[in-house]
Amino acid sequence: MATIVFGTLGTIIGGPIGGAIGTLIGRQVDSSLFGPSSRNGPRLTELAVSASSYGEPLPRHFGRMRVAGSIIWATDLVEHSETQGSGKGGPSVTAYSYTANFAVALSSRPIQSVGRIWADGKLLRGEAGDLKAGGTLRIHTGEGDQPPDPLILAAEGEARCPAYRGLAYVVFEDLDLADYYNHIPALTFEVIADDSFDLADVTGSLIEETDAAVPLDGIAGFTGSGPLAESLQALGQVLPLEADAGGEELVIARGRRQDSALSLPEAAVAVRDDAFGGASGFSRHRAPPPGRAPSVLRYYDTGRDYQASVQRACGQPAPGEPATIDLPAALDAATARALIERAARRIDWTRESISWRTCELDPAVAPGAIVTLPQIAGHWRVRDWEWRESGVELSLERMAPAGADAAPALASEAGHANRAPDEPLGTTLLAAYELPLDSTGANPDTPRPFAAVSSTSTNWSGAALYADHGDGELHPLGPSGRTRSVTGAVTAALPPASPLLLDRTSRLEVTLADPAMTLVPASLEQLADGANLALAGEExxxxxxxxxxxxxxxxxxxxxxxxxxxxxGPHSAGEPFVLLDSRPVALDPAILGNAGGRLVAAAGRNDPEPVTAPVLLGGITLRPLAPVHPRSTVLPDGTLRLNWTRRARGGWQWQDGIDMPLVEQTESYIVTLGPDDAPVALWPVSTPKLDISSAQLAALSALAPAGVLRVRQQGTHALSPALQLYTLP
Structure with missing residues (x-):
């Protein structure tokens, strides 16, 4: 096979002398490369990653292949910094991120498009063409009129910027490297070069006047990374590709032109003593079995994202290392199994050969033609012919009978592949709120704002958070991280209930943002320890x-x-629901501010516009709790004594015999009569008690009959909600 291929190419490139040299080289390759070696064909590269070595050949790709490419242009990494200050004289934090600009050459012939892209084994670009990292991708298909890339043109100038016409390449602009440890990742590309192709496409314009319309059924893609002879040799291991350069054009696999086999005339007898055949005019040979017949095929499996895979022919394995065919082609497992089964059977039949002499010159009887012989059964393929004084001497090899080389109906399995998930990028969901002071030693003078950032898809890479003080200007709050909070919405109304008892009758129905999110039950002991805390609306x-x-x-x-x-409550459908666990992000209260119209904004990679949310429970961290347990007593002298019990921010565990701690700087209360915004009377007191004399009580009743007395705790930063103490007669 190699002799024919190399000799043919040598003749076309350099005439008869070149053909002789090519044939000599081909014989040397036959004996040194394809003889003792147990591996035939270009070595599969196990999906080598993109590199930038000088002098590396750029392969040609056909059909669909997964390739690495070569980096042909790049700038230095671009550093981006963002400084976040804690305010009030606190330290500031500067976060750094990096992006890259570079170009990767993919194919030395034009392609149609680029499909998926893998970066460090993860999908960087999905089947739908969505880029899963920040940045811009431009694809240049290698057409003869493609313009220069604008980024390279701007960086290098018109005089130093080629258009790379005839070369397919891609350009990444501002590719975010945060997911790849701030370095350019190892890239592989799914190149879509042709919808379909045959051997004529592989030979292409490298050889003129060629008839090579050989179908490559089942081969989804092929890569030629060396000389054309190497590509033909690789395909010839699994497909019969005899070549004939004896006419005006190179003909590959002449047998495809025939509707039926050609009948050769009777063999001619030569009179020379050294001629083969003696009185018969032909000689028959049977070569010994090959020491290591090909029984293993390595290829790129389309069912495993083009990972290198192996199929083996059935039968008793020969001793020693099995002969392996490396085919740089994309196949499915069934096609690969059929190819190696047919190859193993075809080589066994070609051990039988005949040397046949004829005196009739038929141009159709050329290398690759299929012939029959008088009184000898079977079909034979012409390997080569030689003109001598005694006639035309043909070298023939036995063809397998019809169906003998058909692959048996055997199961084929490519093996398990852990494919990179190709999910659409999720959009950002946001809920912002403030939490009450807890009992873990938190600063009682600092608010506790949080943002619950989530998405409907697991393929969500987080968002950048900002504070809007109500004027539309965005102040950075930092990244949200990739962890999704468990969020959703209330779907059914929930009536009010007592906060003092376990509500056994009400039901809260919610729908979570992603059906994959889950909630778990908790025992009463776990509830006492703070489990399953959630925010529904503002409760x-x-x-x-x-x-x-x-x-x-x-x-x-x-x-x-x-x-x-x-x-x-009460609560209505549509209110936000947030599980208050460790996943929400704490916000910097100094940056967020306390303006009445403040908003939290989140901008994710797939968000067309920033998502905004108001801050629920605003001010609850610093606002004292309303007093409880109102009591009224009329003393013997007619004085009305009002008492109440203090509660403290963060003091959620009531302990018998221990007074609630005073979180505020001073203990102070304000008792009012009448509306909160326009009270009729007001009493500031420093203890949870107020005495109103009988005379004063009568005057107040005349001034505001049926008026309501309420008390609020005066905290360091705010007033508590009111507690109703008494209603005047």
């Missing part, structure tokens, strides 16, 4: 049982309402 509650209803819907019952001093 913080806990739930003991979580029942999935399907499609991301859940029913929560066994509720503890009004946690952290929040109001207990």
């Amino acid at each position: 913080i509650l806990q739930f003991a049982r979580a029942t999935p209803l399907g499609g991301g819907a859940w029913r929560l019952d066994g509720l503890l309402r009004g946690r952290g001093g929040t109001a207990t």
Whole structure:
């Protein structure tokens, strides 16, 4: 095979002398490369990653292949910095990120497009063409009129910027390297060069006047990374590709032109003593079995994202290392199994050969032609012919009978592949809120704002958070991270209930943002330790049982309402739901500010516009809790004594015999009569007690009959909600 291919190419390139040289080289290759070696064909590169070595040949790709490419242009990494200050004289933090600009050559012949792109084994570009990292991708298909890339043109100038016509390449602009440890990742590309191709496309314009319309059935893609002879040799291992350069054009696989075999005349007898055949005019030979017949085929499997795979022919394995064919082609497992089975059977039949002499010159009887012989059964293929004084001497090899080389119906399995998930980029969901002061030693003078950032898809890389003080200007709050918070929405109304008892009758129904998100039940002991804390609207509650209803819907019952001093509803459908665990992101209160119209904004990679959310429970960290347990007593002298019990921010565990701690700087209360915004009377007191004399009580009753007395705790930063103490007669 190699002799024919090399000799043919040598003749076309350099005439008869070149043909002789090519034939000599081909014989040397036959004996040194394809004889003792147990591996035939170009070595598969196990999906080598992109490199930038000088002098590396750029391969030609046909059909669909996964290739590495060569980096042909790049700039230095671009550094980006973002400084976030904590305010109030606190230290600032500067975060650095990096992007890259570079170009990767893919094919030395034009292609149609680029499909998926893998970076460090993960999908960088999906089947739908979505780039899963920040940046811009431009594809140049290698047409003869393609313009220069604008980024390279701007960086290098017109005089130093080629258009790379005839070369397919891609350009990455500002590719975000945060996912790749701030270095250019190892890239491989799914190149879509042709919808379909045959051997004539492989030979292409490298050889003129060629008839090579040989179908390559089942081969989805092929890569030629060396001389054309190497590509033909690689394909010739699994497909019969005899070449004939004796006429005006190179003909490959002449047998495809025939509807039936050609009948040769009787063999001619030569009179020379050294001629073969004696009185018969032909000689028959049978070569010994090959020591290591090809029984293993290595290829790129289309069912495993073009990973290198192996198929083996059936039968008793020969001793020693099996002969392996390396085919740089993209196949499915069934096609690869059929190819190696047919190759193993075809080589066994070609051990039988005949040397035949004829005196009739037929131009159709050329290398690759299929012939029959008088009184000898079977079909034979012409390997070569030689003109001598005694006639035309033909070298023939036995062809397998019809169906003898057909691959048996054997199962084929490519093996398991852990494919990189190709999910669409998720959009950002956001809920912002402030939490009450906890009992873990947090600063009682600092608000506790949080952002619950999530998405409907697991393929979400986080978002950048910003504060809007109400004027539209965005102040950076930092990244959200990649962890999604468990968020959703209330789907059914929830009536109010007492915060003092376990609510066994109400049911909270919610729908989570992603059906894959889950909620878990908790025991009463776990509830006492703070488990299953959630925000519904502007109420913080806990739930003991979580029942999935399907499609991301859940029913929560066994509720503890009004946690952290929040109001207990009612709630309506559409209010946000957030699981208050460790996943929400703490925000810098100095940057967020305390303006009335403040918003939190989030900008993710797939968000067309920043997502904004108001801050729920605004001010609850610094606002004292309303007093409880109002008591009124009329003393013997007619004095009205009002008492109440103090509560403290962060003091959620009531302990018998221990007074609640004073979190505020001083203990102070304001008792009012009448509306909160326009009270009729006001009493500031420093203890949880107020005495109103009988005379003063009568005057107040005349001034505001049926008026209501309320008390608020005066905190360091705010007033608490009011507690109703007494209604005047």
